[in-house]
Amino acid sequence: MDLLKEGYDPADSIVQGVKIVEDDPTDESVGYGGLPNADGVVELDACVMYGPTHKTGAVASIRNIKNPAQVALLVLRRTDHCLLVGEGAYRFAISHGFKHEDLLTEHARREWMNWRENMSHDDDWLNDDERDATVGKTWDALPWQSAPTRDTTPRTNDGPNIREKQEKPADTPVEGGQPKKTASRPYIMEVTGTIHCSALTAKGDIASCTTTSGLNWKIPGRVGDSPIIGAGNYCDNDIGAAGSTGRGEANIVTLASARIVDWMGAGQTPEEACRNMCKYVCDHMKEKRLWKTEGDKRTPTFDLKFYALRKDGLFGGASLWNGGEMAVCDAAGARAIKMAYLFERK
Numbered sequence: 517m518d519l520l521k522e523g524y525d526p527a528d529s530i531v532q533g534v535k536i537v538e539d540d541p542t543d544e545s546v547g548y549g550g551l552p553n554a555d556g557v558v559e560l561d562a563c564v565m566y567g568p569t570h571k572t573g574a575v576a577s578i579r580n581i582k583n584p585a586q587v588a589l590l591v592l593r594r595t596d597h598c599l600l601v602g603e604g605a606y607r608f609a610i611s612h613g614f615k616h617e618d619l620l621t622e623h624a625r626r627e628w629m630n631w632r633e634n635m636s637h638d639d640d641w642l643n644d645d646e647r648d649a650t651v652g653k654t655w656d657a658l659p660w661q662s663a664p665t666r667d668t669t670p671r672t673n674d675g676p677n678i679r680e681k682q683e684k685p686a687d688t689p690v691e692g693g694q695p696k697k698t699a700s701r702p703y704i705m706e707v708t709g710t711i712h713c714s715a716l717t718a719k720g721d722i723a724s725c726t727t728t729s730g731l732n733w734k735i736p737g738r739v740g741d742s743p744i745i746g747a748g749n750y751c752d753n754d755i756g757a758a759g760s761t762g763r764g765e766a767n768i769v770t771l772a773s774a775r776i777v778d779w780m781g782a783g784q785t786p787e788e789a790c791r792n793m794c795k796y797v798c799d800h801m802k803e804k805r806l807w808k809t810e811g812d813k814r815t816p817t818f819d820l821k822f823y824a825l826r827k828d829g830l831f832g833g834a835s836l837w838n839g840g841e842m843a844v845c846d847a848a849g850a851r852a853i854k855m856a857y858l859f860e861r862k
């Protein structure tokens with residue numbers, strides 16, 4: 517907001533805004549510190565859409581570059597293309613002076629190793645309950661060592677987990693550096709994160725951006741909704757902008773952001789359009805595994821959040837599950853507002 521007030525372009529302002537979180541090693545869902553893919557490699561997705569020219573730039577599955585939203589903005593400004601992926605996106609970034617950096621923090625590496633080891637009893641990695649206790653303390657209890665498998669640092673992501681295949685086991689107490697034996701359950705919970713940020717200038721120009729490290733433990737090369745224009749991000753300078761976080765696959769098959777912008781164009785308020793999009797997603801999710809049925813109650817096993825901003829400055833959001841909040845900043849100052857929702861979790 518400070519940059520916008522100083523006359524910076526809305527696209528540059530939002531990209532600098534999300535950079536704060538991309539640079540933050542304690543955030544597990546965006547940029548540096550994001551949880552890695554199944555191979556332990558951080559792969560990032562981002563896109564920017566620019567209302568004044570109705571142009572977009574995006575990068576997907578980019579590795580070793582901390583600020584994918586900035587690279588996406590360069591794709592928008594310096595190329596004739598919309599989306600660069602993987603190696604090509606990386607080389608494009610390096611050519612523009614971005615630094616090659618290791619994005620896997622120690623915390624994220626431990627979380628990944630914890631997942632890897634506890635994934636299955638049928639592989640060669642020993643689960644917590646398969647390891648024999650040692651007779652003395654192990655080296656990882658030494659004050660200058662970091663524990664190789666366990667990390668009890670609280671999660672920094674705010675959303676409910678988008679796919680509850682199994683609940684995370686209670687953190688295993690550590691005695692003498694060895695995890696205690698517990699009934700082992702696979703630790704395969706997925707973490708949501710992602711930032712969508714839209715800005716509207718006093719003159720009525722709009723830009724929007726979404727950046728993420730995607731789903732943790734994803735299959736290498738998996739691309740979510742964030743860099744897909746119309747899915748995780750969309751804007752139309754005559755109407756407004758919309759974006760999404762949560763289960764990208766549900767968003768890609770419904771092209772939620774473009775639909776929300778269209779619905780605002782047809783007269784719905786931002787909150788109505790986001791709420792109706794939640795219903796639309798549920799109506800179109802036919803895969804049984806994505807639903808939990810208890811009696812006659814059917815609830816999705818994932819979450820999605822939608823954020824929308826209209827050209828006249830009205831904003832709103834909605835999520836499948838309760839508890840969602842979105843950050844806004846206008847003449848009334850910066851604040852968090854509660855989002856509408858469809859399902860209530862006690």
Ligand code: ASP
Nearest residue numbers: 708709710730740762764
């Ligand atoms: N939408 C992101 C993706 O599917 C994930 C998230 O928002 O957490 O990649």
